[in-house]
Amino acid sequence: AQSVAQPEDQVNVAEGNPLTVKCTYSVSGNPYLFWYVQYPNRGLQFLLKYITGDNLVKGSYGFEAEFNKSQTSFHLKKPSALVSDSALYFCAVGDPIMEYGNKLVFGAGTILRVKS
């Protein structure tokens, strides 16, 4: 069965510094990996996904993620953090259903706090 792990409950970073939110995965077959962000009292919003191709994936709001097959990791990164990046971040892996469907298996989430 597909699974993801987010080893850090919370990440604290100063504004302007680079940030990394970690994710490792376990899949049978090719991994289809996603990052979502949740702001307070809101639903989840899609940030980026890795399906195939370039190991560095660029997404919304200046975020990017690096896929590393040998380490089974898909860490979320941003070169310069903003206070407005403070939110709950979820890593997810696609679990195929039927022929063209996909349901997501989520990690427990990582709270990102960016301080000014």
Add this chain to the structure above:
Amino acid sequence: DAGITQSPRYKITETGRQVTLMCHQTWSHSYMFWYRQDLGHGLRLIYYSAAADITDKGEVPDGYVVSRSKTENFPLTLESATRSQTSVYFCASSERTGGYEKLFFGSGTQLSVL
């Protein structure tokens, strides 16, 4: 451009009562999902649907019932609410394509069972 909407936004009920959470999407997406969000567990899949009249269990289906008579609606019913079902519930949808498409989420329903 309504997207995906959930109602009610907040709900308080008592143990043993039946509760229905509504989900409506305007995109005609084939796939719809119900997740619950709990501290320490992230999001866990309750039920999903691949099309109208096609539903299947997810990771934590016990105590829940779903139906999908129309593509746009996917209600979730708690047959006899328990305190352990206090949670935030999210509905999501995705297109039917040949690839692995992203999910679009509603704003959630915060349910408290007293």
